[in-house]
Amino acid sequence: MPNGVLTNTTEQLTTLPFNEIGVETILYIVFIIVIAYLLVRVISFVLRFVSEKIPSYRHPITMLIPLLKITIYFTALYYVLFALIEPDLTQLIAFFGLFGAALGLGLKDLLADIVGGLVIIFEKPYQIGDKITFGDYYGEVKDIGIRSTKLVTPDDSQVSVPNFKIFSEAVSSGNAGDIAMMVVIDLFIDPDGESGKAMSILKEAVTTSKFVIVSKKYPCTILLQDFPYYKRIRARAYVNDLRNEFEFMSEVTRRAWIEYRKLGIHPTQYRFPETGSSDSGNGS
Amino acid sequence: MPEDETTGESGEEREEEVVLFGYEEELKEAQSALNEYLWGKHKNIAIVSDPFAGRSTLVEYLARDYLTTTIAFNSVMTEKAFISTLHDANNIIVMENCHFLAMRKIGGFAQLDEFLKFLSKSDKLFITTWNTYSWSYLSAVKNLDEFFPKVIRLEPMNAESLKKMILSHYGNNIEYIDDAASKEKKLSISWKFAHIKIPFSSTTRTLPWPYLDLSSIFHKKKQENAEKLIFDRLTRVSDGSPGIARKIWDASIDYPKIRLSSIKEPTFDTDLSxxxxxxxxxxxxxxxxxxxxxxxxxxxxxxxxxxxxxxxxxxxxxxxxxxxxxxxxxxxxxxxxxxxxxxxx
CATH class of the missing domain: 1.10.10.10 (Winged helix-like DNA-binding domain superfamily/Winged helix DNA-binding domain)
Known part of the structure; x- marks a missing residue:
C-alpha cells in the first residue's frame, strides 16, 4: 500500500467517532448478541420441525437455516458496530478496510470458512440433509454453519468439516438436494448360477421393497458382470428417503437371497486355483 | 375371482339406467378411442383414478353401446385362468380393477405378465381400469403405459359437478342450513411495513413483516349462500371424489334438511412407522x-x-x-x- 494512502487511512481511523462505552452500551451489545443467538436457535428449531413433518420439502426448508443464520449474525454485527462507533461513509470504508486487513492477517482461516460457508449456501454443492463424501468422511449433512459443515456418519459420529475445504477438496453428493438417493446393491453369486433368473429376482426384490421409489425419474437398473470366480449382480435404484439407505440395502439383500436359495442360486465360493478345490463362502 | 358381467350376477345392474355426471370430457375421449378402433386404429385404453372416483360407472356407460365382454376383478388374482376367458371374449374387452393382477412381492407379477403377453399378441381392444397409485407404480416397474397408449385420468370433481351428481339422486327440494357460520371465518395474512430507526444513526429503514388479520374472527362478514358453503365444504372434505361425497352426503342429510355442521372435517393421526x-x-x-x-x-x-x-x-x-x-x-x-x-x- 503506498505510504500516502496508509497515512490517510490511519488519520481517518484515529478520527473515528467512538461512542462512550458505558454499562448501557455493553448491556445493549450483550442483548443484541443474545437475541441473535436465540433467534437463530428458535428459527433453526422451527424450520427443522417443519421440514421433518414435510419430508418432500425437507431440503428446501432446511437450506433456509444457514441463510437466515448468516443474515441474523451479520445484522447483529451491524448493530454492535453502530453501538460502538458512529462513522461517516469515508470513516466506515477506512474502518472496514483495516478491519478486513486485520482479519486477513490474524483470522484468515475463520474468514476463509465464512466465505466457504457463503459459497456453499449460494452455489449449493450440497445442502442440509444431503448424503455427501467430503474429504475422508461420508455422512448426512446436519448443519451448514458459518465456520463448518456438520456431518453425521453412518455410525452416528458427528464430524465438523471446515467450510474452506470446499475450495480445495472434491465433494460428492449422493442426492444433490433430493430426498431420494441412488443406492447400489451388489450380490455375488456362484459363476454357475443362472444369472438371468438372479437378475430378475433382484429386480423384483428392489422394486417391491418398502423403501424404494421407482419412476421415469428414478429408474431401477440391474447389471451383470462376470469375474473369474463369481458373477456380480448389481442393482442401482433409488431409496425413497436417503435416511433409509442402509435399511434398503439390507432388506433387498435379505429378500433376494431367500429367493436365490429357493432356486438353487448359491453365493460365490472360495476357490483355490492351485488345487481347484472349493470351500463354501457366505454370500449374504 | 373375476366376475364376467355379460353372464354374471352384475348383468342385472347393466339393465339399469346409468347416469354420468362430471366426466363428460373423459367419456368423449374414451368414445373417440373406441371409434378409432372400429376404424382400424388400435389404442388400448387405461382409465385411471383414485378409489371411489366412479371408474366403474364410466366404463359401464362407455360399454353400453358396444358389444363387449366385461371382466371385473374383485380380489388379488393368483391364477391365470382368466386368460382363457380373454381368448373367447368379444373384440372389445372391458377389464375392471386390473391392479388386482399384480402383488408387490417377489413373484407377484406373474398374472400381469401373462395378461400383457396376451395383450401384446391380440387384436382385441382392451378397456382397463386401474387405481392411480397402482398405475404409477406398475408403469414404472412394468412399463404399463407402453401397452395402454390411451390413458384417461379421472380428476377430482368441482363443487358444481358434485352438486349435479348428488341432486340427481335427491332432487332439488333440499333445505340448506348454515348453522356453522361463525366457524367459517378465515384468518388472513398480509404484509405490513414497519419503519425502524437504526440506533446510533439518523437512517430509517422499512422492514416488512407478516400481519395476521384477526378482525374476521370478531366481525361477522356478509353471510354466504348456505348451499354454496355446503357444497364447497363437501368438495373439500371429499377431495372432489364423487363416491366419497355421496357417502358423506348420505351420512349427513336429515332429509330434506342438510346442515353445514353435519359435514365434518375430520383429522387423523398419520404419524406412522x-x-x-x-x-x-x-x-x-x-x-x-x-x-x-x-x-x-x-x-x-x-x-x-x-x-x-x-x-x-x-x-x-x-x-x-x-x-x-x-x-x-x-x-x-x-x-x-x-x-x-x-x-x-
Missing part, C-alpha cells in the same frame, strides 16, 4: 385386500396384525366383508401423508 405406512400404501394401491394377501406382501419382517390394529385404531383403515379398505373419510389424509413420505407416487 415405515411398516405401518407401507401396509397403508398397499391397501391404498390395491383398494381392498384380504389379510392373507397382505401378509404375503408384508413378509416376515412386518407384524401385520399389530400394524393393522394400529391403522384401524386410528380409523385410517376399515374392515369390510373380510377385506381391508381405506376408511373413505381418511382417504384424503392417507393420500397426502403417503405422497409426502414418498410411499406412493
Amino acid at each position: 415405515i411398516n405401518e405406512a407401507f401396509l397403508l400404501g398397499i391397501i391404498l394401491t390395491m383398494e381392498k385386500i384380504e389379510p392373507g394377501d397382505l401378509a404375503e406382501i408384508a413378509g416376515p419382517e412386518i407384524d401385520v396384525e399389530e400394524s393393522l390394529y394400529i391403522l384401524m385404531n386410528r380409523e385410517l383403515v376399515a374392515r369390510e366383508e373380510g377385506y381391508y379398505i381405506i376408511n373413505y373419510r381418511a382417504l384424503k389424509s392417507v393420500k397426502s401423508y403417503l405422497e409426502l413420505n414418498r410411499m406412493v407416487w
